[in-house]
Amino acid sequence: MSEFGTYFSIFFAAVFTNNILLTNYLGMCSFLGASREIKTASGLGTAVVFVMAITSALNWLVYNYLLLPFGLEYLRFIIFIVVIAAFVQLAEMIIERVSQRLYHALGIFLPLITVNCAILGVSLFMVIRSYGFWQSFAYGAGSGVGWALAILAMAGIRQKMAKSKIPRGLEGAGIALIIAGIMALAFIGFNGMIS
């Protein structure tokens, strides 16, 4: 497969067959928390794509040019999180400057991106799979898009469901998890698409 083809397949796999949220079950809490409205979900989704793509690239650089040469691979957990935290801060500042409305709508979920395990997960997976720089970037961007896709779909479903009668015990997180499960099952159908 051509170089470009590899990136494309990594990207596509990250979005569909290897969806960080629906296949690997990472990034659930903000997924459940911020998926009530399409507006908030799309805002958060975009932020996550941005953060995931760039932090996976940044972390690749830090891992390969700083940690490996010094034999400090074991520090990756700490260093990756620090890089992610700093980057999310930056993203917060930019969002606040550009769109105060979005900033307020996202509220606590923006800084919560830092501890979104999906972001750390992407950086760690890229190390495990020994991706190159552009592969990592494609993987990060793809995972971000996959996560955003999942949250948008969830928001759409929940918005439609807002008026339905749901048994009291299942309201909120209960029904959301059931929906997530059904969505995950649906996504398994994509498995045959990419080898």
Add this chain to the structure above:
Amino acid sequence: MKQSKELDQIQDQMRPGVITYQGFLGNDTRKLRDIIESDDEAVKRLGLTHRKIARRLREFREAGKKGLSIPVKVEDAYEVRSDSARGKLPCPFMHAGLFAKAYTIVRCLETEGEIIFTDLNIHLIEEHGFYGGRGSAYRLDPERLASELKVRI
């Protein structure tokens, strides 16, 4: 028990000096959600509803108003004074609710006990089921309200 961030912020608004001098929580260390739940159960046990209690408080307030800031005798068993101070108080539950600082002091002639409440308290009981934290000097204990103010079932 953990409570949502919103309730945490609301509980913050209830601290001393934010809206009132002593705040709404006294020395109660429980989370707001637990305070409301336990009072909810107390009210149910009395066979009453928040609405009924609020309605009875309103009756006293209206009766007190007739005194035009001077105490009046009500139902031959209470002395009630209703007055106002300048300004408005926001509801700690952080929805756009502003309440006139109208307060009512009900003195139960039999027990010599004094019950003080504001328009905001009536709203807190009626809409939020909130009676104040334990140990707060201005707590409106549902059992005490029911017995001293003879809230009708």
Add this chain to the structure above:
Amino acid sequence: MTAFLIALAVTSAVTTILAVLMVIADAYINDYGEVTITVNDDKKFTVEGGSSLLSTLKEQEVFIPSACGGRGSCGLCKVKVVEGGGDVLPTEEPWLTDEEKKDSVRLSCQLKVRSDMRLQIAEELLNVKQFTATVASLRDLTYDIKEVILALDEPGSIEFKAGQFIQLEVPEYELTDEPVYRAYSIASPPSQHNRIEMEIRYVPNGICTTYVHKHLKEGDKVTINGPYGEFHLKDTDKEMICIAGGSGMAPIKAILLDMVEKGSKRKVQYFFGARAVKDLFLLDEMKALESKLSGFKFIPALSEPDAEDKWEGDTGLITEVVARHVPDASTMEAYLCGSPFMIDACVKVLKEKGMPEEDIFYDKFA
């Protein structure tokens, strides 16, 4: 050992570099630079962007009323932002009516100054100033009303109309992290430019009244701002009826003292409602006014005098007493100050006695 040190060095280096980057980014991204705020197409202020409109204006000595210290929970700090306000924020939404939104009215404590703005602010608000003052004296008028006299420090004098009020700042000394303001009428006449007299009644669980009654001492420094309010004497010759009890006396007293200084010949009847003799205060001052102001009569009315009071004055509810003394109010003006229900009841009586609604003026404690 070296491995440990290298690990330590690398981790510290990465964290430090990132922290520095964040500081730089913050300074750059959050630096809105200098912007110009134009008020009423007249006054221009050049300010540093980045803070809320409320605090930015406060720094420029334009005091927009606020009771919650900028928390977004009182809805009083509304300002009309004709240009430069950006989108309405979710925290502002609950406080703005549809009409206000159409009119570009915003909640100034929530909106950040990011670009040049054009505002419209009421003229009276532009005259409001902030003052530091020292407590010159504290005196108990009754068991729950305190007379507080402040000597102004900086600026040393205040311009106001008799009947207006000021806001007293409760300091952050122990409870809140942001200042709280409460409004009190000025009881001294405008001719006394460098002092402010107030009558403050204790309100159960009130932030400021508890502070004043339990903690304030002579010599303490306080901050006030003002003057505010549209309650003042109308320049006519009509006979006046004043009705105010308790701390409601404050603006009436200011108006009466002002009338003495201006040599007013108008007839005034001041009805003061209370329960018993122990609720009456400043009786000497009122008597003195009766001799200084030729047309003035002070009429205290007790609703339930104690036996030992041996009361020989009027008794009954203030509305009854007013009705008894004033058979025909059609050519008079009324000035009322007190709780909304007291005022409503009195307005009803005055209207029944023929007073036209536009001649009834009130300062509702609302």
